[in-house]
Amino acid sequence: MRGVLPNQLPRPTLCQMKLPLKPDLNNPMLRPQGVLVRRELPQMPAPLEDDEVDFEEIGVADTYSSYWPSKLKGGSRHPDPVVETATLSSVELPDITYELALPDKVKNSDRLSALQLEAVTYACQAHEQLLPSGQRAGFLLGDGAGVGKGRTVAAIIFENYLRGRKRALWISVSNDLKFDAERDLLDIGASKHLKVASMSKFKYSRISSEENEYFKRGVIFCTYTALIGESANANPKYNTRLRQLINWLGTDFDGVIVLDECHRRRRRT
Numbered sequence: 436m437r438g439v440l441p442n443q444l445p446r447p448t449l450c451q452m453k454l455p456l457k458p459d460l461n462n463p464m465l466r467p468q469g470v471l472v473r474r475e476l477p478q479m480p481a482p483l484e485d486d487e488v489d490f491e492e493i494g495v496a497d498t499y500s501s502y503w504p505s506k507l508k509g510g511s512r513h514p515d516p517v518v519e520t521a522t523l524s525s526v527e528l529p530d531i532t533y534e535l536a537l538p539d540k541v542k543n544s545d546r547l548s549a550l551q552l553e554a555v556t557y558a559c560q561a562h563e564q565l566l567p568s569g570q571r572a573g574f575l576l577g578d579g580a581g582v583g584k585g586r587t588v589a590a591i592i593f594e595n596y597l598r599g600r601k602r603a604l605w606i607s608v609s610n611d612l613k614f615d616a617e618r619d620l621l622d623i624g625a626s627k628h629l630k631v632a633s634m635s636k637f638k639y640s641r642i643s644s645e646e647n648e649y650f651k652r653g654v655i656f657c658t659y660t661a662l663i664g665e666s667a668n669a670n671p672k673y674n675t676r677l678r679q680l681i682n683w684l685g686t687d688f689d690g691v692i693v694l695d696e697c698h699r700r701r702r703r704t
Contacts, residue, residue, distance in 0.1 A: 437502050437519045437550070438579025500524040503549070506531045507556060509542065510549025515581060517550060533560035536597040537590065538624070546623045547590055551583055555590045562595075571689070589619035592654060592691050596629055600690035601652035603629075604680065606659060607695035610635060613656040620654075629653050634661050634676060639669035642683040655680065 499518040504510065506528050533556055541547060547555070558574040566572055578584050592603045605616055613633050620626045632650050634657035643651045657676070665675040673679050684690075 437517050437582055504553040507549060507553045510547070510552045511545045513548040513550045513582070517582060528557075529560075531556055531560065533557075533563060535559070535594060537594055541590070541593075541623055547586065548583070550578075551587045551590065554578070554587045555594060558587075558591050559594055585615055585619040586622060588693050588695070589616065589625060590623055592629065592693070593620070593623060593625040595691050596625070602684060602688065603654045603691040603693070604684065605631075605654055605656045605693045605695060606662070607656070607693075608659060608699055610656075610658055612695070616654065616656055631656050634658075634680070635664075637679065639666040639679070640673050642679055650683075655683070 498521055500521055502517045502519045502524070535542060535552070535556060537547075537555075542552060554576055558576065561574040562571045564572040576584055576587060578587075588605070592605070595603065607613075607616075610633060613631060617626065617631045620629055620631065630650075630653040632653060632655055634655055637647045637650075640646045642655070643649055657680070661676050662680075663676070667674070673682065
């Protein structure tokens, strides 16, 4: 897992406390007559907030290493410094054998950084492997927040589109993230080729039919919750969102299915 390293980390501050001098009431020689002494537990110092931890003192410099693609040639520098754990940095990555079909203006510009291009390349290289079942191998992208996973996913979909796989399914946790998907496709210059449609806007009928404006190719954006949606009045062949998607993708589907934010769905079916 790679993650963005913050530029400046706040340090905890220490403040001096002045206490008034009081007689030692625990000393019988100094205790006034008739004074009742009540013993109280000493107050524990308040825990530091998360943003007040001094990461330099706990050894962040020894735990993380700066990251740069070791096998990929070319690509622009990522906008922010990116690090990975020292354990991962000791593992050598496989050689790159896949050649991207993305336009040079995408690969050789700042639309995708070298880190993102590396992830796209390894993902497509993994998809080239066929499992014993005949299905393509998957790829897990576990980068941290700020590395730009959305744009990486958009580039993977665009790469497959250029390879002739014109349909893609993007599943996420919220319908609002559809606009982020459209933005990421726009940023890499793929929006004129790939239209993004929301599953929730389709009527319960064939997706490529007139009722749904003949949506035959592009990206369908769907939430995990929408997958269980159904209609009692629709044609049984299309009365659930899942059946609609299966019919639209087809039995010979060979494109991309994105399971976005999949870690947030680990306890749901």
